[in-house]
Amino acid sequence: MEQMxxxxxxxxxxxEKSFTDLIHYIEEAQKKLVERIREQEKREIEKAEGVMERLEKEIEELKKKDAELKELSGTKDHVHFLQTFSSRCVLPSDGDSLSFTVTADFSFEDQRKELSGLKKSLEKISQWDIKTWTPSGLKAPLVTLQPPEPQSRDEFLQFADPSVNQLFSCCAGVK
Incomplete structure (x- = not known):
């Protein structure tokens, strides 16, 4: 009895150690993911602030040009108007056009898929049955964790040996 x-x-x-370790790994993974997301957020905010600053400067320049053009439009000297207007109305070159893209170092979608898969696996394991049995020749019972009995062909194939899966998929069309 004492030995048992x-x-x-x-x-x-x-x-208990296995579950504690599992919880620790999950917490560490969450901490790293949150840090990475915050770092990316910071980079993207800095990039957006830079773009906003450039836009504000461009708006100020456009307002100045607009005021100059309004003043110029009131002039009666047509030659002066044409000479000044052409120098004031310089369109930006293609290289000056503003582009802004949000980039990610890693795929959030891939991360969500992996976490979803892990969650489904843990949900399945939590539904497994704890079986106690004593094989012949042993005094102490063995405790095992077993998946529930399959209720459908698909459930059976999930837990079957891969060679059995191949056999079933090969023979699926044979009657």
Whole structure:
């Protein structure tokens, strides 16, 4: 009895450590992901602020040109108007056009898919049954974690050996 208690206590400690480690890894992954998102947010905000600053300067320049052109439009000297107007109305070259793109170092979509897959796996494991059985020749029972009995062909194929899956997929059309 004492040996069984010690063995079970050891098993409980191992399981507790495994779950504690799993929680720690999840928390670390979340912390790193949040840091990475915050860093990217900071970079994108700095980039956007730079673009806004350029736009504000461009707006100021356009306002000055607009005021000059309004003043110029009131002139009666047509030659002076044409000479001054052509120098004031210089269109920006293609290189001056403003472009702004948001970039990501990694794919948030890929990250969400991975987390979703991990969540589904943990949900499946949480539904597994704990079975206790004593094989012949052993005094102490063994405790195992087993998936629930499959209720459909698809569920059966999820847990089947890959070679069995191939057999079923090969023979799917055979009656």
């Amino acid at each position: 208690k010690v063995s079970l206590e050891r098993e409980l400690e191992k399981n």
